[in-house]
Amino acid sequence: MNNGQRDSRERIPAQSRRKRGRSLKYVRRHGGVNPGYIIFAVVVILILAVSLFFIFRSKNEAPRATENTADTAAESETPGREEEKTVTFIDVPTSDSAAGDLILVNYDHAYVFPEKDDLVNVYENKTDDFKVAYSDYMMDKNVLDVLISLTHELSAATGEDDLTVNSAYRTLEEQREIYDEYRETWGEETAKLYVADPGFSEHHTGIAADLILVRDDGTALPITRSEAYDEIMRLLRDHGFILRYPEGKKEITRIETEPWHFRYVGLPHSLIIEKAGLCFEEYIGLLKNFTSGGSVLFLSGNGKLSSVPFAESSFAGPGYAIYRVPAGSGETTRIPVPYGADAPSVSGDNDGGFIVTVRFGDVSPSRVVSVGDDVSAFYEKTAPAD
Numbered sequence: 001m002n003n004g005q006r007d008s009r010e011r012i013p014a015q016s017r018r019k020r021g022r023s024l025k026y027v028r029r030h031g032g033v034n035p036g037y038i039i040f041a042v043v044v045i046l047i048l049a050v051s052l053f054f055i056f057r058s059k060n061e062a063p064r065a066t067e068n069t070a071d072t073a074a075e076s077e078t079p080g081r082e083e084e085k086t087v088t089f090i091d092v093p094t095s096d097s098a099a100g101d102l103i104l105v106n107y108d109h110a111y112v113f114p115e116k117d118d119l120v121n122v123y124e125n126k127t128d129d130f131k132v133a134y135s136d137y138m139m140d141k142n143v144l145d146v147l148i149s150l151t152h153e154l155s156a157a158t159g160e161d162d163l164t165v166n167s168a169y170r171t172l173e174e175q176r177e178i179y180d181e182y183r184e185t186w187g188e189e190t191a192k193l194y195v196a197d198p199g200f201s202e203h204h205t206g207i208a209a210d211l212i213l214v215r216d217d218g219t220a221l222p223i224t225r226s227e228a229y230d231e232i233m234r235l236l237r238d239h240g241f242i243l244r245y246p247e248g249k250k251e252i253t254r255i256e257t258e259p260w261h262f263r264y265v266g267l268p269h270s271l272i273i274e275k276a277g278l279c280f281e282e283y284i285g286l287l288k289n290f291t292s293g294g295s296v297l298f299l300s301g302n303g304k305l306s307s308v309p310f311a312e313s314s315f316a317g318p319g320y321a322i323y324r325v326p327a328g329s330g331e332t333t334r335i336p337v338p339y340g341a342d343a344p345s346v347s348g349d350n351d352g353g354f355i356v357t358v359r360f361g362d363v364s365p366s367r368v369v370s371v372g373d374d375v376s377a378f379y380e381k382t383a384p385a386d
């Protein structure tokens with residue numbers, strides 16, 4: 001038996017399956033009893049096992065290949081097999097952590113003036129749906145477009161077309177002039193409550209605006225006096241604006257309540273902030289709990305907020321995922337984006353990190369405005385305890 005096996009082995013060249021088969025036939029033809037059959041069976045089993053192994057492996061790999069070609073807006077790079085399935089990456093300049101629609105600007109976070117900005121003259125782009133107090137006001141182009149769009153809706157729905165931009169972008173010098181004027185009139189302490197120190201004002205960003213009413217006879221009124229006040233507030237919120245210094249938040253913002261100062265943060269952030277009754281500082285603090293290494297803040301298409309593990313956010317249904325990525329130490333910061341996410345948008349928070357907002361599936365902001373009272377409850381549960 002041993003001999004027979006050895007003989008058969010010697011007759012089977014190891015180089016190729018084909019040759020091996022031929023030798024087996026040869027063995028069989030010789031009527032060599034058991035050894036030939038046993039070797040034949042063993043080889044057939046081996047071939048079957050190897051074939052099955054490859055079949056199963058290729059089946060397992062099939063979805064992976066699909067994923068690689070799937071459409072994500074992110075510039076994708078796939079560093080490792082394990083991560084490949086759940087994440088793509090965007091590289092952003094680390095210095096951009098001080099720029100974007102979600103930057104925090106307050107007494108602890110000075111505005112970092114960019115080399116170039118995208119400011120346009122408000123008056124030159126004005127429509128009949130709103131007014132502007134001075135013809136030299138400048139504003140961020142995108143934000144002015146949003147304002148134009150929402151005042152058009154307002155005017156069409158309510159007839160209110162006296163909404164007036166009473167302050168917009170301010171240079172460092174302009175802020176200094178306004179501040180000095182307040183200080184001389186009201187004293188330093190009061191001035192600080194209404195006018196930020198030069199360099200620390202949201203008006204430097206170009207994405208904040210003071211809004212009042214100016215009637216056709218020149219009467220200036222707070223927007224609270226408009227019959228369309230509720231509609232004004234709803235439209236601002238639904239278009240990405242927040243009331244930046246709301247009532248009851250002075251301890252945090254260190255600015256007195258200002259019912260006229262609006263700040264653009266974009267969607268869906270304005271919905272969450274306003275519905276939850278947060279000030280912007282609280283929201284930026286909240287987002288520090290949500291990271292690509294842990295869970296993201298998930299706003300579902302029906303307005304529910306939840307905390308979902310980053311890797312599972314792709315399967316959480318239509319909605320928005322929001323999370324923070326700390327700024328790296330090099331020139332660029334690598335931003336992980338969950339697989340399958342649409343329209344990833346990255347903004348600095350001006351607090352050492354980036355806020356990433358991605359969308360999954362067919363979800364429109366108008367469908368998530370139902371974001372309700374549960375937001376406050378959610379915030380109570382997840383707010384950082386400090």
Ligand SMILES: [Zn+2]
Binds near residue numbers: 203
């Ligand atoms: Zn203001």
